[in-house]
Amino acid sequence: xxxxxxxxxxAATLLAASLQTVAEEDAPYPAAAMQRSFEAKKQAxxxxxxxxxxxxxxxxxxxxxxxxxxxxxxxxxSLSSVKPPADGQYLGDFKRGEKIAQTGTxxxxxxxxxxxxxxxxxxxxQLAASELAYGTLGPSLQHYGKLRGQTPAALxxxxxxxxxxxxxxxCSNMPRFGHQKILDEQQLKDLMALLFDPNSPVNQ
Amino acid sequence: MNTRFAARLLYTMLASGxxxxxGAVRADTSTQDAIAEYRExxxxxxxxxxxxxxxxxxxxxxxxxxxxNLEACDLGLGPGxxxxxxxxxxxxxxxxxxxxxLETRLVTCVTSLQGIPRDDFLKVKFGDGEKKSExxxxxxxxxAASRGKPLTLPLKHPAEQAAFDLGxxxxxxxxxxxxxxCATCHGEPGKRIRLQELPQxxxxxxxxxxxxxWPAYRISxxxxxxxxxRLQDCFRQQRLxxxxxGSEVAIGLTMYLAKTAEGGVLAAPGIKR
Numbered sequence: 017x018x019x020x021x022x023x024x025x026x027a028a029t030l031l032a033a034s035l036q037t038v039a040e041e042d043a044p045y046p047a048a049a050m051q052r053s054f055e056a057k058k059q060a061x062x063x064x065x066x067x068x069x070x071x072x073x074x075x076x077x078x079x080x081x082x083x084x085x086x087x088x089x090x091x092x093x094s095l096s097s098v099k100p101p102a103d104g105q106y107l108g109d110f111k112r113g114e115k116i117a118q119t120g121t122x123x124x125x126x127x128x129x130x131x132x133x134x135x136x137x138x139x140x141x142q143l144a145a146s147e148l149a150y151g152t153l154g155p156s157l158q159h160y161g162k163l164r165g166q167t168p169a170a171l172x173x174x175x176x177x178x179x180x181x182x183x184x185x186x187c188s189n190m191p192r193f194g195h196q197k198i199l200d201e202q203q204l205k206d207l208m209a210l211l212f213d214p215n216s217p218v219n220q
Numbered sequence: 221m222n223t224r225f226a227a228r229l230l231y232t233m234l235a236s237g238x239x240x241x242x243g244a245v246r247a248d249t250s251t252q253d254a255i256a257e258y259r260e261x262x263x264x265x266x267x268x269x270x271x272x273x274x275x276x277x278x279x280x281x282x283x284x285x286x287x288x289n290l291e292a293c294d295l296g297l298g299p300g301x302x303x304x305x306x307x308x309x310x311x312x313x314x315x316x317x318x319x320x321x322l323e324t325r326l327v328t329c330v331t332s333l334q335g336i337p338r339d340d341f342l343k344v345k346f347g348d349g350e351k352k353s354e355x356x357x358x359x360x361x362x363x364a365a366s367r368g369k370p371l372t373l374p375l376k377h378p379a380e381q382a383a384f385d386l387g388x389x390x391x392x393x394x395x396x397x398x399x400x401x402c403a404t405c406h407g408e409p410g411k412r413i414r415l416q417e418l419p420q421x422x423x424x425x426x427x428x429x430x431x432x433x434w435p436a437y438r439i440s441x442x443x444x445x446x447x448x449x450r451l452q453d454c455f456r457q458q459r460l461x462x463x464x465x466g467s468e469v470a471i472g473l474t475m476y477l478a479k480t481a482e483g484g485v486l487a488a489p490g491i492k493r
Contacts, residue, residue, distance in 0.1 A: 046389040046469075053467035060461045064396045071394045075401065123397050123459045139413045151413040153405070191398040198397055 060125040070094065074187035082187055090186035097195045098179045106171045106208045113210030114217060116203050117143055123198065133198050135207055140190070143210065144217035154190060161212035162219040174211055178204050268360055268437040268489035271444040275361025278354055284334030293329035295322070295362065306366035307486055310475045312377040319383045321474045323448050324466040326358050345465055346449050349442070359435055359446050366486045371431070373479045380475065383468075387476025390469050391422065396459040402473075405454075416493070427481035433490030440493055447474055 050065045067075065070090055077086065119134025121127045137143060140153035143160075164170040176183045179194030193199045199207070210216050279290045295305035296313070310321040316328055330341045347353035375381045394401040405413065406421040420426035435446045451473055452463040463470055 046386055046393060046472075049386055049468045049472070050390070050393065050395075053464055053469035054455075054461040055464055057462035060396075060456075060459060062461055064460055067393075067395050071399055074399070075392050075394045124456050125462065126456060149414045151415075152411050153408075153413065153418075189399075189404050191400075196397045196399070 057125040059123065059127070059129045070182060070187075074182075077187060079185055079187045087186045090182055091184070094180045094182040094186070094192070094195070095176070097192075098176050098183055099194065099201075100172075100175065101201055101205060106175055106205060107212060108202060108205030108207075108209045110206070110209040110213040110216035110218075112203075113206035113208070114144065116199070116207055117210055118147075132203070135193060135199055135203070137207070145220065146217060157211065158218060160218055161214065161216070164212075166212055171208070171212065174208060175204070178207060266437060266489065266491055267442075268364075268435075268444050268491070271357045271360035271437075271489070272364050273361075274352070275357035275359070278358055279361055284330070284336040286333065286335040288333045288335075290329050290333060290358075292333055293326075295325055295329075302362050302365040304366055304369045306363045306488075307369035307371050308373065310380070310383065310471055310478065311373075312379050319377075319379050319471055319475065321447070321466075321471055322359055322362060323355060323446055324471070326355060326362070327466070342465065346445070347443055356435070356444050356446055360444050360489050363435055363486070363488045367488070369486050371428075371478055371482050371484050371486065373475070373482050375479065383472045383475040384479050386468060386472035387474070390473055391476060398459050400458040402454065402458075405457075421477060422480065424480060424483070427477055428484030431477050431481035432484045432487050433492070434488055436488065436490040436492040438492050444489060445492075447477075 047065070047067070051062070054062060054065060056062050070093065073082070073086055073090060077083070082090070116132075116135045117137035119132075120136040120139060121131065122133025122136075127133075137157075138147055138149065139151045142150040142152075142156040142158050145158060160174075161170075173184070177190070178199075180192045181188040181190035182192060191198060194201075194204055210218055213219065279293075282289050292299045294300075294313075294315075295302060296308055296311050297303075297305050306322055309325070310319050312319050313325065313328070318324075320328065327338055327341060330336050331338050341354065344351045344353040345355060347356050373380070375384055391402040391406075394404070401407075402421065405411075405418050406426070409420045409423070409426070411418045411420075419430040421430060431447075434450060435444055437443070438445045448463075448465060448470055451470055452465075455461075455463045
């Protein structure tokens with residue numbers, strides 16, 4: 017073996033050793049590397065890289081692979097965060113709801129922080145039949161209220177889904193709109209009307 | 221017709237919904253179809269060629285305090301070899317002691333051979349109508365010289381494996397107000413956001429489909445965009461802060477995507493929405 021190849025081998029071994037210590041420092045991996053790789057930009061601050069307990073668990077597991085004990089913990093914690101509407105009224109204005117569902121902006125570094133956030137529901141769901149540009153990351157919500165009726169149980173279930181999707185489906189891919197303060201109470205009510213109002217385009 | 225103008229026209233059609241209207245007949249019509257139509261109309265006439273030509277000129281021009289060209293730049297296959305180099309990136313470089321993707325390696329060559337300060341060269345990382353990016357032009361030139369070559373990433377060096385492992389972990393890292401990870405949008409087959417099809421990037425098929433066409437000419441922006449641009453823009457959609465150029469996470473994700481796409485035949489620069 018030549019001197020230079022010994023050198024390379026040695027360097028490689030040292031590097032491998034130092035990488036290992038870096039990886040060990042990363043608790044929980046890869047949080048430390050994330051901190052080193054980003055910089056704050058406008059409303060998107062560095063604090064957004066830090067995971068809460070649910071995000072950390074749902075990084076390791078999916079809904080399908082989450083161990084039962086952890087699933088129960090996520091559901092319980094998520095359920096306790098759900099605040100029902102202060103006045104007990106679930107339904108707002110479906111026309112405003114449709115606008116919120118269509119709006120994709122909100123909380124990106126490129127968005128105007130003085131404007132209300134959107135729900136971007138059409139990114140993932142089919143809703144009104146007239147809107148053909150809908151995504152498929154979530155199930156179709158067409159005829160949502162028509163199919164379920166306005167029973168208290170149906171209203172409560174939909175409110176929970178919007179407020180904290182993980183209360184019923186731990187590690188759901190749907191954002192926790194109420195819990196994470198993406199949308200306020202009035203916006204959630206307007207979206208509930210979009211889902212349930214018989215005159216809403218969703219139920220035509 | 222001028223290709224750039226045609227691209228703008230297509231985008232205007234997309235944005236105004238003219239093409240979406242056609243979708244009323246087939247509700248599953250997507251931007252993919254619109255881009256296929258664009259290709260049919262203009263064939264191989266890819267506006268990225270403008271960037272390639274600019275990059276080629278930059279490569280051979282004596283510039284910077286050292287008045288040198290980049291012909292001695294080592295992209296991993298030896299000084300001056302660009303044919304096939306992109307098909308084996310990112311990789312570990314002994315002289316810098318780092319795993320580098322194409323963009324960070326170009327920075328190394330420009331600073332060391334030409335003596336141009338890093339910050340000067342990177343002032344325009346992502347170009348726009350007025351300010352052109354030298355980095356994007358050089359990237360296009362080098363990438364085009366790997367067309368038809370299969371991606372090959374043996375990950376022999378431990379640092380290459382570590383970069384891959386980091387990228388794999390970041391791909392699933394859920395964070396920010398929306399709890400998004402790359403996997404939220406790119407973890408399942410056959411999904412869309414609105415009408416934009418989402419490649420499943422944790423499978424060979426999906427990763428190949430995506431990675432082999434990047435960098436790409438973006439019709440909606442009239443610009444050639446690099447993989448570093450694509451990644452930082454997905455992080456923006458994820459509501460996270462700004463991804464730093466050449467950071468561990470940028471290199472790690474690139475390595476993860478490239479390795480997952482291994483065997484895929486490069487067709488970049490491609491054309492994207």
